[in-house]
Amino acid sequence: MKDTESGIRGSYWLETAPPGEPAPPPSGDLSVEVAVIGGGIAGLSTAWELVRQGREVAVLEAGRLAAGVTGHTTAKLTALHTLVYDHLRRTRGPEGARLYARSQSEAIRRAAELVAELGIDCAWEEAAAYTYARNPERVAELRAEALAAREAGLPAEFVTETELPFPVAGAVRVTGQAQFHPRKYLLALADDLRRRGGTVYEGTRVVGLTEGEPCVLETDAGVSVRAEKVVVATHYPVFDRALLFTRLSPRRELVVAGTVDEDLAPRGMYITPEQGTRSVRSAPYGDGKRLLIVTGEHFTPGTADVEERFARLSAWAGDHFPGLTLTHRWATQDNDSTDSVPLVGPLHPGSRHVYVATGFGGWGLSGGIMAGRLISDLAGGREVEWAGLYDPRRVGPVAREGASFLKHQAQVARHFVGDRLPSVTGARPQDLAPGDGAVVRLGGHHCAVHCDESGRLQAVSAVCTHLGCLVAFNRAEQAWECPCHGSRFAPDGRILQGPAVKPLDKREL
Structure with missing residues (x-):
């Protein structure tokens, strides 16, 4: 790579x-x-x-x-959402799964109608969607998902062959899905x-x-x-x-993208729950190339070494798609409901x-x-x-969402209390390297201190303006992130992403 x-x-x-x-x-x-x-x-x-x-x-x-x-x-427009249908069949019954499949499929058809009606040039391509696994122990899970999705009304089937450049133990395939430039x-x-x-x-x-x-x-x-x-x-x-x-828990996922020869690029849209998620698809690029888009390494905002995770995702992409030339990388944020x-x-x-x-x-x-x-x-x-x-x-x-609800609230409580412990907020501003940030105690207050590339320090309040959790620094994206509800702020305190609607207050060093 x-x-x-x-x-x-x-x-x-x-x-x-x-x-x-x-x-x-x-x-x-x-x-x-x-x-x-x-x-x-x-x-x-x-x-x-x-x-x-x-x-x-x-x-x-x-x-x-x-x-x-x-x-x-990552711009996949599909009704196959990893392994949702077997879960819905058990928690919402067959009718709930059917309504979910029908509503999501109607959305794809609606987008296709608008692309045609308005003449939108957005690289629209019909493609099959796959949920795959390489671990043979997950085959039963995939078979159950294929059956549940088919009973819900999707053209789903269990397959063992894909166009991926590595073997899989099995996959759920649903045809008639789409990918486009969102x-x-x-x-x-x-x-x-x-x-x-x-x-x-x-x-x-x-x-x-x-x-x-x-x-x-x-x-x-x-x-x-x-x-x-x-x-x-x-x-x-x-x-x-x-x-x-x-009832919502935020998570970030990383994306790396780059060019591969057109004949080596998968035309389907692939995702696996293994390895902290790996999602693979390609988009038109030109000059005999396609843009390979690889997603994964999900984590709660403010809780991970993001550079390390970017490196891991890039290495995975390069190992499985030799000749890949990385051109882009970014991160996305999603919210999971408890059910x-x-x-x-x-x-x-x-x-x-x-x-x-x-x-x-x-x-x-x-x-x-x-x-x-x-x-x-x-x-x-x-x-x-x-x-x-x-x-x-x-x-x-x-039983439907109690476990997820309690797990999320426990994580929020842990961050709200644990992140305030002296061992967590014991860094010194003068020890920060250019590009680094840390939460420190100054004058009895928790401050988020950032050192820019010139060595200049700036400080803002470390207390998220949403509901009061302490933020943590994401060096790879140069952002303060709240691990409780996902608000994100620039080093100077400006809001990058809600639910916060007020910036972090300035602090004097």
Whole structure:
């Protein structure tokens, strides 16, 4: 594998679909029928569906459109979500598994329709999806998944041969899935949304919500947005009144990508739960090459040596695909719900006008498109067959999500208490090397101190502004990360990723 570290770039999707001029924030207070918070796959899909129905819609994005989680995806559009169907058959029954399969498959068909209807140039390719294992002991698990997925309505089958350059013990294959350039798709959707009368505001962070008739949103610039209905599509909800943070656990995954000869690149989309996940697919590149995209090494934000994990993932890719020339690397972040099903619908039991879409568990492309159709129908008073499956207000048996719920809360408690121990916060600012960061005690306060490449130190509060956990430093991505709920901040305290809506306070050294 050829790898010149200095030449490795970030997200391929962001690099190859430049955003153009930013849409300015609102210049003053405004009123709309529907305000959609978040300009990723879920937010833009919802906004487009609503505008198509004739609704007056404004999209409020804190950064740039499709530049957050969606801009760092691996871009697989499939209803085969690793090993979800056997789990759903046991926890939600055959009907729950069928509704899940049908809703996710409908999302793929919807995307294909829009690509054709709007003439979107997004490297759309139909492909088969595979969940594979190399360990023979997992064959029974794969056979059970193939059977459950087939009973749920997917064209699933168990196979033992793949196009991967190594043998597998078995795999679940589902044909008729798709892969594409997600940012080109979404920017085209946003352009069509504007043509239909919708409005997009970038650089607009929503920090407050008052529910009512109308609902009132407050931005960090002091602008008020009044809306009959509100959709919270910020990946991790930025409002805590529904206590959804108790049912969501964040995780990051690393991605490396590079070119291989076209005849050596797999055309299917592959994933295995082994080795902390390994996902492999390829995308069109040109000049007789395809871009190989390898994902894996998942971890809780703020808890891992990310450089070491990048090296491990790169080595795996090079070992299995000789001749690979790495060109890009990035990381993505997902939220897992405690019962493995996304949370899409009314924000909380008392909500009449506010909806949420979250908890896609690494499958946000099909999930986000599904959420757009589901929320737009709910907002229009239409019944949807699978609304109950995804309803955030659902309360299931303890066996369904109790163990995951307790495990997540135990991890949060451990970080909230353990990260404050002197042994964890005993570093000294003067000991930091350029590019390093550490949480230290200064004047009785926990401070997050960073040393930039010139040796200059800067300090901010180490207390996450979301719910008060201590952040930790990710050297590979130069970011402070909260291990409790996944908020991420730049070295100077600026918000990189929610659910936090306030930056880390500055501290004097």
